[in-house]
Amino acid sequence: MSSLSQHKEVLRVPEPTLRRLPWYLSNVKLLKQKGERYVSSTQISKEINIDASQIAKDLSYVNITGRTRVGYEIDTLIAVLEDFLGFTNLHKAFLFGVGSLGGALLGDSGLKHFGLEIVAAFDVKPELVGTTLNGIPIFHSDEFEAKMRDYRVNIGVLTVPIEIAQQITDYMVAGGIRAVWNFTPFRIRVPEDIVVQNTSLYAHLAVMFNRLNFNEIK
Amino acid sequence: MSSLSQHKEVLRVPEPTLRRLPWYLSNVKLLKQKGERYVSSTQISKEINIDASQIAKDLSYVNITGRTRVGYEIDTLIAVLEDFLGFTNLHKAFLFGVGSLGGALLGDSGLKHFGLEIVAAFDVKPELVGTTLNGIPIFHSDEFEAKMRDYRVNIGVLTVPIEIAQQITDYMVAGGIRAVWNFTPFRIRVPEDIVVQNTSLYAHLAVMFNRLNFNEIK
Numbered sequence: 026m027s028s029l030s031q032h033k034e035v036l037r038v039p040e041p042t043l044r045r046l047p048w049y050l051s052n053v054k055l056l057k058q059k060g061e062r063y064v065s066s067t068q069i070s071k072e073i074n075i076d077a078s079q080i081a082k083d084l085s086y087v088n089i090t091g092r093t094r095v096g097y098e099i100d101t102l103i104a105v106l107e108d109f110l111g112f113t114n115l116h117k118a119f120l121f122g123v124g125s126l127g128g129a130l131l132g133d134s135g136l137k138h139f140g141l142e143i144v145a146a147f148d149v150k151p152e153l154v155g156t157t158l159n160g161i162p163i164f165h166s167d168e169f170e171a172k173m174r175d176y177r178v179n180i181g182v183l184t185v186p187i188e189i190a191q192q193i194t195d196y197m198v199a200g201g202i203r204a205v206w207n208f209t210p211f212r213i214r215v216p217e218d219i220v221v222q223n224t225s226l227y228a229h230l231a232v233m234f235n236r237l238n239f240n241e242i243k
Numbered sequence: 244m245s246s247l248s249q250h251k252e253v254l255r256v257p258e259p260t261l262r263r264l265p266w267y268l269s270n271v272k273l274l275k276q277k278g279e280r281y282v283s284s285t286q287i288s289k290e291i292n293i294d295a296s297q298i299a300k301d302l303s304y305v306n307i308t309g310r311t312r313v314g315y316e317i318d319t320l321i322a323v324l325e326d327f328l329g330f331t332n333l334h335k336a337f338l339f340g341v342g343s344l345g346g347a348l349l350g351d352s353g354l355k356h357f358g359l360e361i362v363a364a365f366d367v368k369p370e371l372v373g374t375t376l377n378g379i380p381i382f383h384s385d386e387f388e389a390k391m392r393d394y395r396v397n398i399g400v401l402t403v404p405i406e407i408a409q410q411i412t413d414y415m416v417a418g419g420i421r422a423v424w425n426f427t428p429f430r431i432r433v434p435e436d437i438v439v440q441n442t443s444l445y446a447h448l449a450v451m452f453n454r455l456n457f458n459e460i461k
Contacts, residue, residue, distance in 0.1 A: 037453070043446065043453055044446045046449065048430040051429045054405065110448075111453065116452060125350070125353040129350045130347065132343070132347045133346075134343045135344050139449075140452060203459070206447070206448075206451060209269070210265040210268070211266070211270070212266040212293075220451055220454040220458060226354065227265050227330070228261065230328075230330075230354070230359055231262075231329060232261045232440055233422055234329030234334060234358060235329065236255070236440075237334075239255045240438060241421070
């Protein structure tokens with residue numbers, strides 16, 4: 026990796042850009058399957074209905090340059106985007122709370138293709154502790170600190186009941202977790218240098234239901 | 244339900260508000276568990292670190308009024324919020340694509356508590372068609388239109404490979420689906436009156452990885 030791309034990687038990329046880049050990636054992957062070798066931002070723009078200038082601006086964060094008239098080489102663009110988005114590096118994670126959603130996430134092997142490998146899970150239920158799910162071991166929550174020494178993990182996936190969401194977050198952070206992927210509908214608080222990514226399926230449902238009602242009644 | 248609350252429900256509530264309301268709901272549920280009977284926006288504000296004026300503004304979309312000094316009655320606030328967010332009505336949905344993530348969502352019974360009931364799934368894989376997962380029947384995709392007549396469904400959950408994301412979306416919409424919950428990293432296109440809710444776990448991962456790298460290197 027060149028020093029330039031290393032420099033690029035530490036940029037704090039705007040969240041809207043980071044959310045759009047995977048769209049370009051999936052679109053370009055599709056073009057590759059269709060046998061295309063080059064793509065321009067104008068072409069992507071037509072496919073996904075986002076301004077070409079916005080696409081060019083978003084791609085300017087990524088270490089790739091297109092060629093006049095032909096555009097970006099598709100193979101390179103895919104490789105560079107996947108690397109930039111962190112999908113090529115496996116980031117190890119622990120999951121806390123093997124309930125319905127937690128169990129579902131353990132079963133989703135697809136996360137691995139996007140750079141996340143859940144290497145172990147924690148719970149307190151006697152019927153779960155000591156078992157595995159989709160090959161992933163489930164330990165008692167008390168074993169977390171010991172397991173932090175065994176695995177190289179800095180991401181914690183939070184799928185516990187809301188009553189203990191803050192307490193488990195504090196426990197994770199005290200044990201050395203640097204980023205919390207929060208699936209609970211609870212707003213957790215963390216020290217400033219800890220990353221929180223909120224993915225509340227329930228909040229998304231609320232937005233969808235409201236838009237649906239609005240469309241049906243208007 | 245009063246005509247006033249019916250009127251309120253058709254308001255197109257801003258998305259940031261709809262994303263924050265579930266935070267207030269989970270926080271207030273916790274206070275109820277602790278034995279509290281009343282809560283003020285100032286109290287919620289302290290707990291979750293959002294401006295009290297913002298909370299009061301968000302709650303103004305909901306059909307509830309607090310009392311001076313004592314604030315909102317907790318039981319009422321919970322009931323009104325759950326109703327407003329659509330969590331008390333079961334919205335029936337079909338799921339398309341029983342892969343790793345689709346299977347995981349079928350296994351997540353928690354969605355039901357937030358108003359979404361996946362009543363059937365569709366796929367083309369012979370080993371899946373005719374089976375059930377977590378009690379949910381899996382039909383061949385060709386049976387979708389027939390099943391639309393059997394069930395009262397207007398939401399489609401999209402968990403297919405990106406190669407067919409647009410095609411299956413078009414198929415759903417032609418069959419009468421009014422809202423698509425899109426879990427693929429593909430930007431689907433729909434007619435103006437169809438709701439799309441994008442929940443790309445992969446885009447969220449990209450944001451988390453970037454923030455994590457940024458924090459570690461700065």
